[in-house]
Amino acid sequence: MGDEKIRILAIETSCDETAAAVVENGRRVLSNVISSQISLHRTYGGVVPEIASRKHIEKIDQVIREALAGADVTLDGIDAVGVTYGPGLVGALLVGVAEAKAISYARGLPLVGVHHIEGHVSADYIEHPELEPPFLCLVVSGGHTELVIVEDYGVFKILGRTRDDAAGEAFDKVARAIGLSYPGGPQIDKLAKEGDPHSIVFPKAKIEGAPYDFSFSGVKSSVLNYLNQHKMQGKEIPRADLAASFQHAVVEVLVEHTMRAAEGFHMKHVAIAGGVAANQGLRSAMQAACERAGIRFYRPSPIYCTDNAAMIGAAAYYSYKKGVRHGWDLNAVPNLRLGEH
Numbered sequence: 001m002g003d004e005k006i007r008i009l010a011i012e013t014s015c016d017e018t019a020a021a022v023v024e025n026g027r028r029v030l031s032n033v034i035s036s037q038i039s040l041h042r043t044y045g046g047v048v049p050e051i052a053s054r055k056h057i058e059k060i061d062q063v064i065r066e067a068l069a070g071a072d073v074t075l076d077g078i079d080a081v082g083v084t085y086g087p088g089l090v091g092a093l094l095v096g097v098a099e100a101k102a103i104s105y106a107r108g109l110p111l112v113g114v115h116h117i118e119g120h121v122s123a124d125y126i127e128h129p130e131l132e133p134p135f136l137c138l139v140v141s142g143g144h145t146e147l148v149i150v151e152d153y154g155v156f157k158i159l160g161r162t163r164d165d166a167a168g169e170a171f172d173k174v175a176r177a178i179g180l181s182y183p184g185g186p187q188i189d190k191l192a193k194e195g196d197p198h199s200i201v202f203p204k205a206k207i208e209g210a211p212y213d214f215s216f217s218g219v220k221s222s223v224l225n226y227l228n229q230h231k232m233q234g235k236e237i238p239r240a241d242l243a244a245s246f247q248h249a250v251v252e253v254l255v256e257h258t259m260r261a262a263e264g265f266h267m268k269h270v271a272i273a274g275g276v277a278a279n280q281g282l283r284s285a286m287q288a289a290c291e292r293a294g295i296r297f298y299r300p301s302p303i304y305c306t307d308n309a310a311m312i313g314a315a316a317y318y319s320y321k322k323g324v325r326h327g328w329d330l331n332a333v334p335n336l337r338l339g340e341h
Contacts, residue, residue, distance in 0.1 A: 005024055005025060006024065006025055006026075006079045006080070006317060006320065006321075007022055007023070007024050007030070007071075007073065007077060007078050007079050008022070008023050008024075008026075008078070008079065008080050008081070008082045008112070008313045008316045008317050008320065009021075009022055009064070009067070009068070009075070009078045009080075009081050009082070009103070009109075009313075010022070010023060010081075010082040010083070010114075010309040010310065010312040010313030010316055011060070011064070011081070011082070011083040011084070011096045011099055011100050011309055011312070012083075012084045012096065012116075012119070012307055012308060012309040012311075012312045013056045013060065013084065013088075013092050013093060013095045013096030013099075014084045014086075014087070014088025014089065014092060014093055014096070014116045014307060015047060015052065015088055015089055015092060015142075015307055016036070016037040016038065016040075016047045016052045016055075016092070016307075017034050017035065017036050017037065017306070017307040017308070018034075018035040018037075018055065018056045018059040018060055018063050018095075019032075019033060019034045019035070019063065019307060019308050019309035019312075020033050020060075020063045020064045020066070020067035020309050021033065021067055021308065021309035021310040021312070021313050022067055022068065022070070022071035022073060022078070022313070023126075023310055023313025023314055023316075023317060025317060026122075026125060026313075026314045026317030026318055026321075027125055027126060027129055027314065029126055029310045029313070030070070030071035030072075030073070031066070031067045031068070031069075031070030031071040032067070032070075032303075032308055032309065032310040033063050033066045033067045033070060033309070034063075034303075034307075034308055034309075035059045035062075035063050037051070037052060037055050038182070038183065040055065042181055042182050044182075045176055045182050046172070046182055047089070049089045049090075049091055049092065050091065052089060052091070052092045053089070053091035053092050053094070053095060056092055056095035056096070057095055060095060060096070060099050061099075064099070064103075067309070075103065075107050075109075078107070078109060079109070079110070079320075080109055080110040080111070080112055080316065080320050081100045081103050081104045081109050081110070081111055081112065082100075082112045082113075082114050082312050082313055082315070082316025082317075082319075082320070083096050083097055083099075083100035083111070083112070083113060083114060083312070083316075083330075084096055084113075084114050084115075084116045084119060084312050085097050085113040085114065085115075085326075085330055085331070085332055085333055085336070086115065086116065086332060086333035086334055086335070086336030087115075087116055087117070087143070087144075087333065087334055087335055087336045087337075088116055088332075088334060089334065090332050090334040093332035093333075093334065094332045097113075097330060097331065097332050100330075101328060101330060105328065110320065110325050111325065111326045111327070111330060112316040112319050112320050112324055112325065112326060113326045113330050114312045114315045114316050114319065115315070115336060115338060116307075116312075116336075117139055117141075117144055117146065117274075117338050118154060118156075118315045118338065119311040119312040119314070119315045120139055120141065120273040120274045120277075120305075120311060121137050121139060121148070121150060121156075121271070121273050121315075122311050122312075122314035122315035122318070123273055123300040123304040123305065123308075123310070123311035123314065124137070124271045124273060124298045124299070124300055125314050126300065126304055126310060126311065126314055127300055127301060127304065128271075128298045131269065131271065131298050133150045133151060133152045133153060133155070134149060134150060134151050134152070134267070134269075135149075135150050135267060135269035135270065135271055135298070136148075136149055136150075136258065136261055136262050136265065136267040136269065136270045136271070137149075137150050137270075137271045137272070137273055138254060138257075138258045138270075138271070138272045138273070138277075138286075139272075139273050139274045140166070140167045140168065140254060140272065140273075140274045140275070140276035140277055140282070141166065141167075141168050141274030141275040141276055141277075142166060142168035142169055142172065142183075142185075142275055142276075143166050143168070143169065144161075144162075144166050144168075144274065145161065145162040145166045145167045145168075145214045145216070145254075145276075146158060146160070146161045146162075146338060147159045147160040147161070147212050147214075147257060147258060147261055148338065149261075149265060149267070150271075153318035153319075153321075153322070154315070154318055154319055154322065154324075156338050156339050158338060158339065159212040159261050159265075160210065160211075160212025160213040160214060160257060160261070161213060161214070162213070162214040162215065162216065163207060163213055163214065163215045164215050164216065164217040165215075165216040165217050165220060166216070167214070167216055167250055167254065167276050168185055168274070168275055168276045169216070170216040170217075170219065170220045170250060171184050171185040171188055171247075171250070171276065172184040172185065173220055174188065174220060174223050174224075174243075174246055175187050175188050177223065177224055177227055178227065178237065178239050178242060178243065179239075185275065185276055185278075185279060186278070186279075188243045188246065188247055189247065189279045189280055189281060191239060191240050191243040191244075192240070192243040192244040192246075192247040192248075192281060193244075193280075194240040194244075195238070195239075195240030195241040195242070195243055195244030195245070196240075196241050196244055196245070197244040197245055197247065197248035198245070198248070199238070199241040199244070199245055200226065200241060200242060200245035200246075201245070202219045202222045202223065202245055202246060202249040203218050203219055203222055203249070204219070204249060204252060204253050204256075205218045205219070205253070211257070211260060212257050212260070212261055214253065214254075214257065216250060216253075219246065219249050219250060223242065223246050226242070227242075247279070247281050248281070251279070251281050251282045251285050252285070254282060254286075255282075255285050255286055255289050258270060258272075258286065258289075259289050259290075259293060262293065262295055263293070267295070268294075268295055268296060269295070269296045269298065270286070270290055270295050270296070270297055270298070271297075271298040271299065272286060272298075272299050273300060273305070274305060275305055275306050275307070276305075277299055277300065277305040278302035278305035278306060283299055286299070287299075
């Protein structure tokens with residue numbers, strides 16, 4: 001590659017964060033600006049798509065200006081524009097895609113559409129310069145739980161995915177049921193530290209013939225039944241123990257499936273990515289399991305686990321190097337599956 005510097009302006013608006021970043025050569029983050037809407041959506045107990053879209057429209061120009069200023073570059077110093085085009089909320093995605101197309105068209109810059117989950121996986125490249133494919137990656141977020149082999153940059157072999165609720169979804173629903181505020185994942189992680197993870201035994205789903213697939217609706221239902229029984233009997237709910245036991249059940253399944261895949265496919269490098277990858281319970285359990293198995297473990301800092309544009313810039317760089325370019329017909333694809341382009 002020599003001394004060539006490729007700088008990507010990256011845009012991410014798939015859910016409720018308006019984010020922009022400037023990333024150099026896929027690994028060096030020159031700026032990473034995130035405008036979160038959590039406080040707006042907390043009132044409703046979850047993301048309201050219409051509000052999210054409107055807020056993105058309000059914030060996107062400002063966030064991009066801040067990202068360029070933070071990187072000390074102008075659009076003249078940018079080589080390509082990368083943008084998330086799916087999966088996500090269609091209205092939210094459209095704001096980012098329209099903005100990226102406008103900048104690309106006005107400045108004659110190449111346009112690179114990025115799969116949101118590919119972005120999450122690429123977050124691991126930012127802080128682990130030594131990490132290169134192939135490796136095994138567990139992607140855990142609000143809408144996705146997938147176990148994939150990253151065969152090459154942008155090339156994925158999907159081993160397993162959730163059959164129902166994603167892990168992050170289950171966290172949010174259980175958090176709401178026990179009276180914790182949105183987003184529920186971090187709240188449960190915090191409360192779990194005060195509880196006994198072995199005090200309540202919740203079920204772990206096994207799917208016949210699909211050893212790497214996940215199912216979290218059973219454990220979620222089990223928690224809701226436990227809560228209902230306690231309420232009907234007038235018993236006090238041990239919230240910390242409940243949070244700890246639920247988290248333990250989910251984390252155990254995530255770790256077991258990942259380690260089974262690592263052994264089955266002889267993978268010596270394992271990474272985690274996505275919003276739930278910021279969960280301290282998951283991070284420490286996966287670290288311990290990898291150490292026992294003699295496997296190198298990679299995880300992004302929490303700021304790169306949740307939605308951000310730096311990870312989109314990392315993914316866009318490797319697509320750009322492969323010659324991927326999108327036209328003005330690039331559209332938002334809310335249900336885009338990993339591996340589709």
